Amino acid sequence: xxxxxxxxxxxxxxxxxxxxxxxxxxxxxxxxxxxxxxxxxxxxxxxxxxxxxxxxxxxxxxxxxxxxxxxxxxxxxxxxxxxxxxxxxxxxxxxxxxxxxxxxxxxxxxxxxxxxxxxxxxxxxxxxxxxxxxxxxxxxxxxxxxxxxxxxxxxxxxxxxxxxxxxxxxxxxxxxxxxxxxxxxxxxxxxxxxxxxxxxxxxxxxxxxxxxxxxxxxxxxxxxxxxxxxxxxxxxxxxxxxxxxxxxxxxxxxxxxxxxxxxxxxxxxxxxxxxxxxxxxxxxxxxxxxxxxxxxxxxxxxxxxxxxxxxxxxxxxxx
Amino acid sequence: xxxxxxxxxxxxxxxxxxxxxxxxxxxxxxxxxxxxxxxxxxxxxxxxxxxxxxxxxxxxxxxxxxxxxxxxxxxxxxxxxxxxxxxxxxxxxxxxxxxxxxxxxxxxxxxxxxxxxxxxxxxxxxxxxxxxxxxxxxxxxxxxxxxxxxxxxxxxxxxxxxxxxxxxxxxxxxxxxxxxxxxxxxxxxxxxxxxxxxxxxxxxxxxxxxxxxxxxxxxxxxxxxxxxxxxxxxxxxxxxxxxxxxxxxxxxxxxxxxxxxxxxxxxxxxxxxxxxxxx
Numbered sequence: 371x372x373x374x375x376x377x378x379x380x381x382x383x384x385x386x387x388x389x390x391x392x393x394x395x396x397x398x399x400x401x402x403x404x405x406x407x408x409x410x411x412x413x414x415x416x417x418x419x420x421x422x423x424x425x426x427x428x429x430x431x432x433x434x435x436x437x438x439x440x441x442x443x444x445x446x447x448x449x450x451x452x453x454x455x456x457x458x459x460x461x462x463x464x465x466x467x468x469x470x471x472x473x474x475x476x477x478x479x480x481x482x483x484x485x486x487x488x489x490x491x492x493x494x495x496x497x498x499x500x501x502x503x504x505x506x507x508x509x510x511x512x513x514x515x516x517x518x519x520x521x522x523x524x525x526x527x528x529x530x531x532x533x534x535x536x537x538x539x540x541x542x543x544x545x546x547x548x549x550x551x552x553x554x555x556x557x558x559x560x561x562x563x564x565x566x567x568x569x570x571x572x573x574x575x576x577x578x579x580x581x582x583x584x585x586x587x588x589x590x591x592x593x594x595x596x597x598x599x600x601x602x603x604x605x606x607x608x609x610x611x612x613x614x615x616x617x618x619x620x621x622x623x624x625x626x627x628x629x630x631x632x633x634x635x636x637x638x639x640x641x642x643x644x645x646x647x648x649x650x651x652x653x654x655x656x657x658x659x660x661x662x663x664x665x666x667x668x669x670x671x672x673x674x675x676x677x678x679x680x681x682x683x684x685x686x687x688x689x
Numbered sequence: 690x691x692x693x694x695x696x697x698x699x700x701x702x703x704x705x706x707x708x709x710x711x712x713x714x715x716x717x718x719x720x721x722x723x724x725x726x727x728x729x730x731x732x733x734x735x736x737x738x739x740x741x742x743x744x745x746x747x748x749x750x751x752x753x754x755x756x757x758x759x760x761x762x763x764x765x766x767x768x769x770x771x772x773x774x775x776x777x778x779x780x781x782x783x784x785x786x787x788x789x790x791x792x793x794x795x796x797x798x799x800x801x802x803x804x805x806x807x808x809x810x811x812x813x814x815x816x817x818x819x820x821x822x823x824x825x826x827x828x829x830x831x832x833x834x835x836x837x838x839x840x841x842x843x844x845x846x847x848x849x850x851x852x853x854x855x856x857x858x859x860x861x862x863x864x865x866x867x868x869x870x871x872x873x874x875x876x877x878x879x880x881x882x883x884x885x886x887x888x889x890x891x892x893x894x895x896x897x898x899x900x901x902x903x904x905x906x907x908x909x910x911x912x913x914x915x916x917x918x919x920x921x922x923x924x925x926x927x928x929x930x931x932x933x934x935x936x937x938x939x940x941x942x943x944x945x946x947x948x949x950x951x952x953x954x955x956x957x958x959x960x961x962x963x964x965x966x967x968x
Binding site for chain 2: 503506507508525526528529566569570574586587588589590591595598599601602603604605
């Protein structure tokens with residue numbers, strides 16, 4: 371009688387195994403169905419390649435291995451369609467209401483402006499989503515370009531291409547009123563502050579490499595975790611890029627940006643760029659588009675439309 | 690004992706030797722095939738770089754060991770708590786007095802609900818939710834504390850069911866015999882039923898313990914940097930998955946002895962109950 375109790379364990383796992391196989395098969399079918407979703411993309415070849423006249427001589431159609439120069443604006447994953455990725459979900463003020471296709475929010479607007487310069491408009495632009503981390507790992511990409519506040523760093527550039535910057539940001543701290551971080555004027559005042567930040571971000575590196583607090587910072591999967599920890603009184607301050615920090619303060623009662631760090635802090639400026647596949651032929655084309663938008667002042671205009679004034683937050687000296 | 694073996698004993702020894710030879714040969718063939726064939730795959734070199742990078746391994750390993758200490762601490766705190774809570778829940782579910790029905794109903798609802806909620810949600814809910822109410826001081830808002838509470842609540846439901854199964858598995862005649870000797874219902878439970886029940890449930894309990902060792906890592910979603918989070922940070926830093934390989938080696942160093950022990954206990958239990966192994 372007791373023996374049967376013992377035997378029930380392997381018996382159950384065997385049954386589970388038999389059930390798992392059809393489950394996997396169904397999963398594969400669902401994935402396949404999702405994958406064939408975007409075959410509605412029209413081939414708007416006529417609009418592609420309008421910019422960067424120099425590339426008329428470049429070898430068209432070579433998808434990889436030809437970086438530098440003006441790039442090839444036709445070298446997208448799917449001919450005639452530009453696939454742009456952002457976070458899932460995408461956060462304000464970068465993308466408003468998690469709907470990048472509307473062009474509302476700073477990064478949504480920048481992406482559409484860059485796409486337009488590259489010769490892709492309307493239906494020729496397709497949005498997709500990736501996590502922050504997966505897009506900067508080596509390997510095949512599901513997007514032509516990806517933007518979700520990726521700081522340009524040499525480490526990332528070893529694995530992926532990064533475009534010229536479309537925005538330069540300071541790191542900033544959000545704290546509740548009366549927070550231990552509130553009265554700091556230099557980084558030295560922040561040693562005993564309990565920090566939080568998102569994993570894999572330059573904000574976390576900044577805490578560990580520049581502030582070097584005595585207690586280890588808490589680390590979260592995304593900004594939502596850092597916000598919840600602030601509200602739960604588990605951390606004194608969370609570090610974000612400044613526009614995100616300003617937005618976070620609007621969502622948490624009694625919080626404010628208690629300090630921002632100069633862009634040069636820690637020896638690196640925090641500049642956001644598009645992430646592209648390593649050696650992508652598109653990189654040169656994206657760079658050219660960003661240069662054009664910067665020179666024409668359009669990038670500045672987008673910034674003023676979507677990002678709040680960042681000059682108000684107190685500046686904290688980095689020694 | 691060393692008298693001349695019977696024909697049956699000799700036959701069984703020959704059978705065992707034959708089984709051992711076949712097992713060794715088949716293991717050698719499979720392992721050799723893996724060692725020879727896997728590196729021949731066209732993508733092996735890339736996979737090797739991404740998962741088995743020696744430099745990344747040595748760089749991240751000390752940090753991972755340090756972070757693993759937090760996992761061990763959470764495990765050591767939560768295990769005795771789980772045993773206590775689950776025993777209480779199991780006893781509550783086993784009460785037979787009609788007056789105590791509300792207790793029994795609570796235990797049933799508790800196990801149903803807690804087993805139905807994903808551990809990760811419970812950790813978010815309790816880890817951020819309880820300190821978020823601002824009824825506890827700053828020191829007691831620590832996510833490690835509330836993450837542990839969430840693990841204890843979830844695992845207690847599972848372990849309570851194991852214990853209840855053990856209690857139900859003790860034949861009713863044991864209780865009847867105890868009562869007929871003049872024991873009270875309490876005495877029968879404590880001195881006759883529970884000791885037998887616990888012997889039966891040690892192996893499944895070890896299973897839960899091994900499972901808990903890995904689920905401890907889920908506490909990292911509310912902030913604490915334990916081994917899996919540290920591995921994730923290092924993975925991003927090096928754009929290489931070797932830190933996860935290093936982390937799993939550290940986990941294995943703990944879980945393998947536990948699973949071996951569980952198997953050993955299971956085998957002993959089989960011998961004790963006289964069940965013969967049928968291959």
